[in-house]
Amino acid sequence: MREGTVKKYDFFKTKYGDELLIDLIRLESLEKYITEGCPHYLTYYDITFLTGGRGFFCLDQYSYPIEQGRVLFSSPGQIRYWDFDRLPTGYVLIFEAEFLSCFLNDVNFISHLKYFNVHSSPPELTLSGPDIGYLINIMQNMEQEIEDFGTNDQHILRALLYQVLVWLNRKYTSAYDPAGTEDLNRYIREYTKLVNSEFCRHHAVSYYADRLNITKGHLNDLCKAHLGISAKHYIQNRIMTEAKRLLLYSDMQVTEIASYLNFDDPSYFVRKFRQTNGVTPLTYRETKNP
16 A cells, blocks of 8 residues: 555554553544544554444445444554544544553464454444443543553553453354354464465465465365355455455555556456456446545
């Protein structure tokens, strides 16, 4: 993506003096940034809990209504912007993965959270009734802890963050996977990480199967069982998500995007894009661009 096309926001680590890799912000205080309506991406994790407003929150190529009780999840690198009629209100919980790494034995804890699995799970959840009050209470506790932040107080914040993440994962699983499907297989966790880091260079399922030291057939069976799609489909989804990002938020030509995504023949890229999305890349850019 070309420099300057989309704004990047890094974590303000020393906002409170000493380094702190977590923050809780009232959405209303971000009015200056929200009203810009500018596409941007974050280098950290974000959980936005809406208590009011009207309009849409746009994440990559999808839009989600701004509604009371809606929780929106975004991972580093996802393109975001607000399109609203009435300024959204609520809480924004942001954090770096590193903030929990020294607190938990499981360094892959965040990758186990279903709502951050951006290419196979919806990045939103709607709460109601007592659940709204429960989450508001935790958010307010975190807000107070951050306000009173001192060098030795980070463990309380880590505990509260862990509580929020696990509780939301339970609610998310209940909403989208009521049967309680087993957590992602270790091969699938590694496969999704590999695809997300190497999809531009490698499109073949065999490459990833070899990296994992399993057969293509076994990898495909695991993907269908845990992700609901084939291994090839997962790679294609990731490639097309990136293609859409570049079409919407960069000024790269279609031939440049094809080259960036490692398609030898631009016409083949156009054909695959049309097969997947029903329109050509140029038509998609013209009709979807905000």
